[in-house]
Amino acid sequence: MSERYLKGAEKLNELEPNGANNLIDAFNEVCPDLAKYTIEYPFGDILQRDGLDYRTRELVTIAALTALGNCQPQLNGHINGALNIGCTQKEITEVILQMSVYAGFPAAINGMTVAKEVFESRNEISV
Amino acid sequence: MSERYLKGAEKLNELEPNGANNLIDAFNEVCPDLAKYTIEYPFGDILQRDGLDYRTRELVTIAALTALGNCQPQLNGHINGALNIGCTQKEITEVILQMSVYAGFPAAINGMTVAKEVFESRNEISV
Amino acid sequence: MSERYLKGAEKLNELEPNGANNLIDAFNEVCPDLAKYTIEYPFGDILQRDGLDYRTRELVTIAALTALGNCQPQLNGHINGALNIGCTQKEITEVILQMSVYAGFPAAINGMTVAKEVFESRNEISV
Amino acid sequence: MSERYLKGAEKLNELEPNGANNLIDAFNEVCPDLAKYTIEYPFGDILQRDGLDYRTRELVTIAALTALGNCQPQLNGHINGALNIGCTQKEITEVILQMSVYAGFPAAINGMTVAKEVFESRNEISV
Amino acid sequence: MSERYLKGAEKLNELEPNGANNLIDAFNEVCPDLAKYTIEYPFGDILQRDGLDYRTRELVTIAALTALGNCQPQLNGHINGALNIGCTQKEITEVILQMSVYAGFPAAINGMTVAKEVFESRNEISV
Amino acid sequence: MSERYLKGAEKLNELEPNGANNLIDAFNEVCPDLAKYTIEYPFGDILQRDGLDYRTRELVTIAALTALGNCQPQLNGHINGALNIGCTQKEITEVILQMSVYAGFPAAINGMTVAKEVFESRNEISV
Numbered sequence: 131m132s133e134r135y136l137k138g139a140e141k142l143n144e145l146e147p148n149g150a151n152n153l154i155d156a157f158n159e160v161c162p163d164l165a166k167y168t169i170e171y172p173f174g175d176i177l178q179r180d181g182l183d184y185r186t187r188e189l190v191t192i193a194a195l196t197a198l199g200n201c202q203p204q205l206n207g208h209i210n211g212a213l214n215i216g217c218t219q220k221e222i223t224e225v226i227l228q229m230s231v232y233a234g235f236p237a238a239i240n241g242m243t244v245a246k247e248v249f250e251s252r253n254e255i256s257v
Numbered sequence: 258m259s260e261r262y263l264k265g266a267e268k269l270n271e272l273e274p275n276g277a278n279n280l281i282d283a284f285n286e287v288c289p290d291l292a293k294y295t296i297e298y299p300f301g302d303i304l305q306r307d308g309l310d311y312r313t314r315e316l317v318t319i320a321a322l323t324a325l326g327n328c329q330p331q332l333n334g335h336i337n338g339a340l341n342i343g344c345t346q347k348e349i350t351e352v353i354l355q356m357s358v359y360a361g362f363p364a365a366i367n368g369m370t371v372a373k374e375v376f377e378s379r380n381e382i383s384v
Numbered sequence: 385m386s387e388r389y390l391k392g393a394e395k396l397n398e399l400e401p402n403g404a405n406n407l408i409d410a411f412n413e414v415c416p417d418l419a420k421y422t423i424e425y426p427f428g429d430i431l432q433r434d435g436l437d438y439r440t441r442e443l444v445t446i447a448a449l450t451a452l453g454n455c456q457p458q459l460n461g462h463i464n465g466a467l468n469i470g471c472t473q474k475e476i477t478e479v480i481l482q483m484s485v486y487a488g489f490p491a492a493i494n495g496m497t498v499a500k501e502v503f504e505s506r507n508e509i510s511v
Numbered sequence: 512m513s514e515r516y517l518k519g520a521e522k523l524n525e526l527e528p529n530g531a532n533n534l535i536d537a538f539n540e541v542c543p544d545l546a547k548y549t550i551e552y553p554f555g556d557i558l559q560r561d562g563l564d565y566r567t568r569e570l571v572t573i574a575a576l577t578a579l580g581n582c583q584p585q586l587n588g589h590i591n592g593a594l595n596i597g598c599t600q601k602e603i604t605e606v607i608l609q610m611s612v613y614a615g616f617p618a619a620i621n622g623m624t625v626a627k628e629v630f631e632s633r634n635e636i637s638v
Numbered sequence: 639m640s641e642r643y644l645k646g647a648e649k650l651n652e653l654e655p656n657g658a659n660n661l662i663d664a665f666n667e668v669c670p671d672l673a674k675y676t677i678e679y680p681f682g683d684i685l686q687r688d689g690l691d692y693r694t695r696e697l698v699t700i701a702a703l704t705a706l707g708n709c710q711p712q713l714n715g716h717i718n719g720a721l722n723i724g725c726t727q728k729e730i731t732e733v734i735l736q737m738s739v740y741a742g743f744p745a746a747i748n749g750m751t752v753a754k755e756v757f758e759s760r761n762e763i764s765v
Numbered sequence: 766m767s768e769r770y771l772k773g774a775e776k777l778n779e780l781e782p783n784g785a786n787n788l789i790d791a792f793n794e795v796c797p798d799l800a801k802y803t804i805e806y807p808f809g810d811i812l813q814r815d816g817l818d819y820r821t822r823e824l825v826t827i828a829a830l831t832a833l834g835n836c837q838p839q840l841n842g843h844i845n846g847a848l849n850i851g852c853t854q855k856e857i858t859e860v861i862l863q864m865s866v867y868a869g870f871p872a873a874i875n876g877m878t879v880a881k882e883v884f885e886s887r888n889e890i891s892v
Contacts (some may be wrong), residue, residue, distance in 0.1 A: 161731040161753040163814075169608075180799075181351040186313065188296075190320035190352050193673055194359045197321035199454040199709040201359075201744035203751075208809050223415040224308040225317050231299040232321045234615040235422055236455035243457075246414040253291040288604040289628040290433075295616055298425050306417075326835040327580040328617035332623075350796040361742040362803055363836035370838075373795040392597040402724055426612040435605040440567065444574035444606050448613045451575035453708040457615075477669040478562040479571050486575045486582075488869040497711075500668040502759035541881040542858040544687075549870055552679050560671075581834040582871035584878075680866040689859040694821065698828035698860050702867045705829035709867075732816040733825050739807040740829045740836075 135166065138174025138198035145211030156241070185221075188212035193225050197233035205241060209248040219249060262293065262307050265301025271311070272338030315339040316352050323368035324360035332368060336375045346376060389420065392428025392461070399465030442466035443479050450480050450495035451487035459495060463502045473503060516547065519555025526563070526592030566602075569593035574606050577622035578614035587620060590629045600630060643674065646682025652692070653719030693729075696720035701733050704749035705741035713749060717756045727757060770801065773809025779819070780846030792825035824860050831861050831876035832868035840876060844883045854884060 139150035146152065155209045177187060188208060195205040212222055230238035235255055273279065277285035280292045304314060315335060322332040339349055357365035358365055393404035400406065407419045431441060442462060449459040466476055480499055484492035520531035527533065534546045558568060569589060594604055607626055607636040611619035647658035654660065661673045685695060696716060703713040710723055719728055738746035774785035781787065788800045812822060823834055823843060830840040847857055865873035 145376065145602075157754070160727075160757060161750055164731075164735055164738070164746060164750050166807070167735075167738065167810060168747070171802070171810075172743060175802060176355050176358055179351060179354075181347045181535045182355075186316065187351075187355060189309075190317050190355060191359060193317035193320045194324035194356060195744065198324055198360065198707070198727055198744075199452070201748065202357075202743040203748065209439075212304075215714060220308045224306060224314075225419075225420075227306075227415055227418055228303050228309075228317060230315060230418070230421065230615075231303055232318060232331075232617060233272060233325065234613045234618075235426055236449065236452075236609075236613060238418060239422070240455065240457065242411060242415055242418050243424040246411070249414060253775075284510060284623060284627070287600075287630060288608055288623055290552075291608055291619060291623050294425070294429060294608075294611065296618070298421070298429075299616060302425075302589070322617065325580070325617075326833070328621065330621065331617040346795075350799075354796055354799055354802075357742075357799070359742045359744060359801065361738075361740045361745075362807060363740060363830065363833075363839040364742075365799060366803070367836065367838065369792060369796055369799055373792070376795060391549060398627060422524075430609050430612055433605060433608075435601045436570075436621060440570065441524060441605075441609060443563075443567065444571050445613060447571035447574045448578035451558065452578055452614065453706070453727040458613075459563060473668075473674075474562045477567075477672075478560060481560075481669055481672055482557050482563075482568060484672070484675065485557055485871075486585075486869045486871060487678055488865075488867045488872075490703065490867060491707075491869070492672060493676070494709065494711065496665060496669055496672055500665070503668060519806040538877060538881070541854075541884060542862055542877055545858075545862055545873060545877055546866070548679070548683060548865065549874070552675070552683075553870060556675060556679075576871065579834070579871075582875065584875065598827075652838060681820075684866055687859060687862075689855045690824075694824065695859075695863060696820065697817075698825050698863060699867060701825035701828045702832035702864060705833055706868065712867075726817045732814060732822075732852065735814075736811050736817075736822060737798050739811055739831060740839075742814060 132170065132174075134170045134174035136174075137178055138169040138172070141173040141177050142169060144215055145188075146207060146214065172212055184215050185212070185217050188215065188217055189225050190220060192222060192241075193229060196226050196229040196237055199233065199237045199240060202240075202244055205244045209245050210252075213248070213252065219245075259297065261297045261299075261301035263301075264305055265296040265299070268304050269296060271342055272315075273341065274333060274340075288293045311342050312339070312344050312348075312354040315342060315344055316348060319349060319368075320352050320356060323364055324354040326360065326364045326367060329367075329371055333375055336372050337379070340375070340379065346372075386424065386428075388424045388428035390428075391432055392423040392426070395431050396423060398469055399442075400461060400468065431473040438469050439466070439471050440476075442469060443475060446476060446479050446495075447483060450483040450491055453487065453491045453494060456494075458496055459498045460502055463499050464506075467506065469504070473486055473499075513551065513555075515551045517555075518559055519550040519553070522554040522558050523550060525596055525627070526569075527588060537635035565596050566593070566598050567590055569596065570602060570606050572595065573603060573622075574610060576616055576630055577607050577610040580614065580618045580621060583621075586625045587629055590626050591633070594633065600626075640678065640682075642678045642682035642764050644682075645686055646677040646680070649685050650677060652723055653696075654715060654722065657719075692723050693700040693720070696723065696725055697729060697733050700730060700749075701737060704734050704737040704745055707741065707745045707748060710748075711754055713752045714756055717753050718760075721756070721760065727753075767805065767809075769784060769805045769809035771809075772813055773804040774807040776812050777804060779850055780823075781842060781849070781864070784846075793858070819850050820852050820856075823852055823885040824856060827860050827876075828864060831872055834868065834872045834875060837875075837879055841883055842864065842880045844880050845887070848883070848887065854880075 142149040150169055157165045189206050195201045226241040263321050269276040284292045322328045353368040396403040411419045445462050449455045480495040523530040532549055538546045572589050576582045607622040650657040665673045699716050703709045734749040777784040792800045828841050830836045861876040
């Protein structure tokens with residue numbers, strides 16, 4: 131295991147406890163290198179970089195996933211992850227709301243529905 | 258002119274000097290209400306809100322426009338705008354680079370090409 | 385509540401009985417302003433305009449949502465809404481079928497699947 | 512040449528004078544069957560159908576192309592075509608404006624820019 | 639029934655046993671011509687052509703559906719179909735993995751999840 | 766420079782003579798790591814893999830870029846690259862034509878327009 135992999139796994143586990151192992155287990159039989167590359171490149175290269183703090187990186191990811199509109203599982207994971215590293219519910223809902231401007235109201239509504247599900251699953255709705 | 262409109266025009270002009278008038282002029286003959294609504298809703302409602310500072314709002318917008326990949330004129334405008342309100346070139350290029358993970362390398366490369374053009378047009382390349 | 389809001393709520397309720405309240409309830413805890421803005425801008429501004437009748441406006445919305453392909457809940461809602469304001473099943477299926485040309489057969493098939501579910505839920509299949 | 516082809520060519524020529532020959536010439540060397548199929552399926556099958564008049568079919572096409580946001584040449588062609596078969600500038604700009612709701616403001620702005628170019632090229636701006 | 643239809647139905651049935659009848663049944667009440675056109679154009683025209691073998695055609699389809707990211711039912715069908723006409727699990731997972739480059743990691747992960755479901759449903763996981 | 770980087774640069778140069786240096790030069794001032802990562806991950810990891818030959822990998826890339834419809838520079842590069850490693854014009858145009866089914870006729874027409882430009886620039890039109 132390369133240093134990129136080890137640092138990436140650690141970074142992913144900050145977002146989601148045991149996240150690296152969960153990812154490895156998910157694709158172990160079908161394509162284990164998908165998990166390996168996901169740990170190495172996004173988490174081992176990109177999210178290690180200076181210039182933007184982790185919280186801002188999660189907010190821009192939530193923006194992109196909401197705008198793309200076809201990545202509900204990832205949006206769920208990154209909203210959970212953003213909360214885990216200290217983003218507030220308010221920051222997250224502001225990002226999603228803002229996407230109504232750039233990607234349309236359906237994208238914002240569907241993104242907010244995911245946020246609602248995440249907040250409820252954590253028993254944390256208090257906005 | 259409503260208060261939403263007046264505050265929105267002021268907010269847009271922070272991003273782009275004379276931006277509100279430029280937008281009005283652009284669509285004056287074909288559909289003036291497109292300019293009016295753009296000033297009122299994105300700039301008069303959304304970008305007035307608390308909970309995220311203007312710089313972070315511009316970074317999430319750059320993320321979304323890079324990921325969508327079909328809004329080059331708006332990406333150009335928002336990169337210029339982000340610089341005008343105090344974002345650094347480094348923050349902007351980090352956001353675009355991160356989009357390689359969520360929207361693929363072509364989206365990141367095309368977004369970075371727009372950033373390069375903006376930086377060059379301002380004689381500010383110094384990353 | 386502004387006049388835009390009141391007129392928007394009324395317009396939304398034409399599409400879906402009690403639609404405005406349903407929307408408010410859905411996001412009340414997580415981001416109430418998403419419901420407010422959705423009532424104000426799409427329904428209070430855009431759908432109030434002259435130049436296209438409400439039925440044609442719903443057909444172009446169904447076209448866009450089918451082509452985008454990632455807004456199933458909204459497509460469901462607008463097919464129901466279109467029927468509620470007098471569009472025929474035939475008009476709706478023709479719009480969705482036509483999207484095979486502009487967005488591909490998967491988009492048309494997935495859109496038609498939503499239409500089928502809506503028609504069945506209303507016990508109205510009779511095309 | 513099948514009946515589908517002949518009827519399709521005629522239907523395409525209603526939108527754009529000499530449109531079928533222009534399409535054939537464009538792809539004659541690289542892939543002539545792309546022109547043949549485009550004449551046969553969209554124009555020979557879909558646009559021949561009952562249930563929606565040609566003007567409404569063009570408006571839903573303009574909606575879809577504006578929302579998709581990556582088909583500028585086709586949007587230009589269909590705005591010209593819509594005008595040629597009797598749609599008004601007002602109907603076209605209302606459809607594009609409405610897309611701000613479903614696909615975001617950049618999509619609507621970029622679509623309106625195409626409409627403006629078409630109207631200017633026809634010396635017909637008079638909205 | 640035209641020759642295009644008959645040849646198309648046969649081609650579709652190679653991908654999915656009884657696939658043509660399943661498609662006809664699915665849309666029989668809501669829009670039977672959607673099934674007819676799907677059999678005629680994709681399967682009766684395009685997939686009949688020389689120049690690419692059927693297996694390669696399925697791999698490029700899997701690439702496109704993974705990249706688009708909003709056609710899960712079709713991706714499921716084409717992964718099953720690709721296996722039915724002799725593509726290997728390894729070829730399919732390599733195509734999906736490669737999409738991480740062009741459409742981002744979420745698209746690849748969601749596509750691989752569909753592949754995993756298909757492989758499991760066939761009791762064939764053995765990569 | 767890692768082994769991934771060196772092997773990736775070599776792989777990219779097979780597609781485009783001097784391609785790695787061109788990529789480095791393009792982003793040298795604005796974000797040099799974008800070039801580095803593009804060489805390392807797509808070309809140094811993914812395109813090194815067994816299970817699909819390089820020609821098939823280029824065809825599935827052309828499929829995805831045509832379907833996405835917003836990556837014209839990359840589509841141009843990969844059509845040139847596919848020809849450079851031995852794909853035929855016929856294979857390329859068949860892939861693009863097939864995308865009319867999965868992403869719609871505008872996507873196929875715009876992709877074919879890029880292919881035509883590439884073939885003409887190489888003085889190789891002879892399909």
